[in-house]
Amino acid sequence: MSVGDYIRESQIWKSVFRHPAPYDRRNRVVVMLTNFFLHLHPVSIKQNGIALSYTWCMGGITFFLFLAETITGVLLMFYYRPTLEWAFNDILALRDVSTLGIMREIHRWGAHAMVITVWLHMYRVFLTGSYKPPREFNWVIGVILLKFTLLLSFTGYLLPWDQLAIWAITVGSNMARATPVLGSEGPGFQLLNVGGYDLITTASDARFLLLGSKFVGEETLNRFYILHCVAIPLAVAGLIAIHFWRVRKDGGISQPL
Amino acid sequence: MHHPNLTSSVIFGLGFLYLVQLVMNFFWTIRSLKNDGHCRLPSLFGGAEVPVAMWWGLYTAVLAMLTIAHFTGYSSPDSFLIVLPDWFKGLVDVAVSDPKWFFTETVLVFGAIILLRRQLATDTAGWILLNASTVFLSLSLTDWDFRQIVGKPDNVPIVGMLFIVGFFTWLSFKKANENDSRLEQGLGPLEGEDNEKVLVWPDLVYTELIVMIGLTAFLFFWGVCLEAPLEEPASSVKTPNPSKAPWYFLGLQEMLVYYDPWLAGVVFPSTILGGMMALPYIDFNKKGNGYYTFNERKFAISVFLFGFLPLWVGMIVLGTFLRGPNWNMFGIYEYWDVHKLEALNNVNLSEYFWLYGLGVSMPVPDANGSFMSQVGTIVWRESPGIVLTLGYLFLLPSVMAMTIFRNFAFRMGFFRFMVFANLVLLMAALPAKMVLRWLFNLKYLVAIPEYFINI
Numbered sequence: 230m231s232v233g234d235y236i237r238e239s240q241i242w243k244s245v246f247r248h249p250a251p252y253d254r255r256n257r258v259v260v261m262l263t264n265f266f267l268h269l270h271p272v273s274i275k276q277n278g279i280a281l282s283y284t285w286c287m288g289g290i291t292f293f294l295f296l297a298e299t300i301t302g303v304l305l306m307f308y309y310r311p312t313l314e315w316a317f318n319d320i321l322a323l324r325d326v327s328t329l330g331i332m333r334e335i336h337r338w339g340a341h342a343m344v345i346t347v348w349l350h351m352y353r354v355f356l357t358g359s360y361k362p363p364r365e366f367n368w369v370i371g372v373i374l375l376k377f378t379l380l381l382s383f384t385g386y387l388l389p390w391d392q393l394a395i396w397a398i399t400v401g402s403n404m405a406r407a408t409p410v411l412g413s414e415g416p417g418f419q420l421l422n423v424g425g426y427d428l429i430t431t432a433s434d435a436r437f438l439l440l441g442s443k444f445v446g447e448e449t450l451n452r453f454y455i456l457h458c459v460a461i462p463l464a465v466a467g468l469i470a471i472h473f474w475r476v477r478k479d480g481g482i483s484q485p486l
Numbered sequence: 487m488h489h490p491n492l493t494s495s496v497i498f499g500l501g502f503l504y505l506v507q508l509v510m511n512f513f514w515t516i517r518s519l520k521n522d523g524h525c526r527l528p529s530l531f532g533g534a535e536v537p538v539a540m541w542w543g544l545y546t547a548v549l550a551m552l553t554i555a556h557f558t559g560y561s562s563p564d565s566f567l568i569v570l571p572d573w574f575k576g577l578v579d580v581a582v583s584d585p586k587w588f589f590t591e592t593v594l595v596f597g598a599i600i601l602l603r604r605q606l607a608t609d610t611a612g613w614i615l616l617n618a619s620t621v622f623l624s625l626s627l628t629d630w631d632f633r634q635i636v637g638k639p640d641n642v643p644i645v646g647m648l649f650i651v652g653f654f655t656w657l658s659f660k661k662a663n664e665n666d667s668r669l670e671q672g673l674g675p676l677e678g679e680d681n682e683k684v685l686v687w688p689d690l691v692y693t694e695l696i697v698m699i700g701l702t703a704f705l706f707f708w709g710v711c712l713e714a715p716l717e718e719p720a721s722s723v724k725t726p727n728p729s730k731a732p733w734y735f736l737g738l739q740e741m742l743v744y745y746d747p748w749l750a751g752v753v754f755p756s757t758i759l760g761g762m763m764a765l766p767y768i769d770f771n772k773k774g775n776g777y778y779t780f781n782e783r784k785f786a787i788s789v790f791l792f793g794f795l796p797l798w799v800g801m802i803v804l805g806t807f808l809r810g811p812n813w814n815m816f817g818i819y820e821y822w823d824v825h826k827l828e829a830l831n832n833v834n835l836s837e838y839f840w841l842y843g844l845g846v847s848m849p850v851p852d853a854n855g856s857f858m859s860q861v862g863t864i865v866w867r868e869s870p871g872i873v874l875t876l877g878y879l880f881l882l883p884s885v886m887a888m889t890i891f892r893n894f895a896f897r898m899g900f901f902r903f904m905v906f907a908n909l910v911l912l913m914a915a916l917p918a919k920m921v922l923r924w925l926f927n928l929k930y931l932v933a934i935p936e937y938f939i940n941i
Contacts, residue, residue: 260687275682276682281693285654286697290697324716335708335709339705353654357776361771362775368763390720391716396726397732446722
């Protein structure tokens with residue numbers, strides 16, 4: 230008996246996988262049904278639907294990058310403290326001292342790559358008309374996921390707390406000041422006032438909500454850190470689950486009718 | 487300060503870039519020998535029948551010489567001859583350093599993609615385009631200013647994105663062309679042929695595994711080769727010039743040149759997202775579901791590509807590579823001079839109307855008057871722009887419904903058509919304002935700075 234067979238015959242292996250290795254047709258079906266990670270997939274699939282020249286694999290790559298970002302991000306969280314005193318120095322240490330400092334490179338480049346792949350996924354889905362009935366709603370979820378991907382990247386941009394970070398976020402968040410009605414320099418902000426006192430000021434407008442402050446400061450860093458590491462990833466994970474579920478429920482990868 | 491265009495390490499590094507192109511074209515020549523058949527030489531050269539691959543072989547030989555030259559000639563960069571000529575740099579700089587030329591060019595590229603899709607989306611044309619862009623990139627890298635802007639760590643992914651978007655646009659049109667030819671002959675799309683069911687294990691899970699391993703390796707490789715950027719510690723008093731948003735928002739930042747923040751930063755981004763979500767409910771065309779095609783969805787694909795290529799990707803390129811200090815435009819080979827002056831003398835529509843058109847002074851709201859009288863005067867002052875804007879958003883859809891989009895309006899119903907027409911008009915609002923700015927130096931159609939309502 231080979232070592233491989235010995236392992237596959239052991240009680241431990243069987244308790245984990247509950248069936249023999251997927252060498253024959255029956256077990257290749259069974260593995261898809263009994264494995265939690267594989268059960269996202271159907272058992273069988275139209276072969277043209279999984280051709281790389283058709284799907285470009287961009288949705289899958291985006292999901293993989295999300296996982297890679299999660300793993301590298303969690304590792305980075307062990308090193309990084311989101312305070313004015315430490316944020317920049319911790320990134321410096323990641324660059325110059327820490328053994329796993331390359332995690333920051335992977336995290337940053339993976340983030341750029343994810344923005345691009347999510348666009349390309351949308352591009353492919355559009356060009357193959359895959360948003361058409363019955364998949365309309367999954368396209369809507371996809372657009373929300375696209376927005377969250379950009380927001381994830383945007384909130385992460387601030388965390389190194391260098392010049393590149395705060396000024397990019399300053400430029401980006403200055404827009405919020407001009408939100409109609411809710412921004413202190415937006416059209417119609419005077420509408421919200423009580424007895425002649427404006428409710429919308431620089432200390433209470435949409436930009437303040439985003440930054441937690443009148444300018445990009447420590448409160449902003451904390452706010453963006455929590456959005457970046459907890460709030461948005463949770464929302465994205467939930468939406469991804471729905472997105473994948475709907476791919477299956479809407480008839481799998483799109484095909485000519 | 488003088489910066490040398492070439493240094494030893496740049497020349498040596500470019501050697502690797504040419505080596506990659508050499509290897510690529512070596513294999514392409516072999517492929518061409520098998521697939522491309524023969525062509526006749528011009529009679530000047532004897533008119534002999536030669537394989538098409540000969541041309542690729544010659545090109546590959548030139549690349550080989552370039553590679554050798556770079557790997558051996560790096561010791562004296564001052565006398566190295568393979569550089570971009572200055573007249574070419576000047577020409578390119580003029581062509582891209584003005585937003586109106588740049589935008590016109592991206593629109594022309596978009597038009598060429600649509601109109602010449604049969605010619606461009608072939609293997610040979612695609613390969614020629616790829617080589618043209620890699621040679622352009624390699625030669626451009628001999629320029630100091632070009633390296634400064636393209637070599638910024640966060641800009642490297644954008645260069646990659648351009649190649650990737652180009653490739654997938656090419657690929658989708660190639661597949662659409664195949665399907666369109668088949669559909670003309672009454673056959674079904676290629677995606678429906680030989681479409682047997684296969685087991686997900688192993689056919690899909692192994693692809694996924696290989697992609698995951700490949701991507702992990704790629705991310706590590708990228709992370710080792712290129713360090714993530716880290717500038718000076720944040721300082722709220724030292725404002726960098728230019729201050730740029732993250733690269734994927736630079737298209738939105740570019741809109742700020744033409745529209746005020748409440749439109750460019752809030753209304754238009756929300757409309758883009760809302761419009762994208764509304765897309766499946768607007769597109770009533772049932773054809774082209776689940777396969778690549780262009781002819782069956784000409785309008786939808788053209789509008790989407792116009793939004794994605796010139797307006798989104800094109801504006802990101804403009805914002806990233808061409809916008810320099812003081813948000814001035816710079817050519818890709820041009821030094822980012824902080825003192826470059828550009829005359830900005832933009833005029834509001836109301837000023838055109840009252841001052842230049844009627845030759846009278848502008849109506850001025852009475853500072854001591856009642857609120858209503860002030861608003862009334864302002865509305866009167868801005869009435870030409872208000873009428874134009876309201877007409878654009880409310881009258882034009884009806885005109886569209888009665889003329890060019892009659893068929894659409896009939897099939898979509900009132901509400902759906904109004905949403906569709908307004909989304910198209912809002913998308914067209916950016917190029918429309920651009921053209922007005924370039925032709926008439928128009929600042930605002932409606933200028934009500936008193937209430938932050940500038941359009």
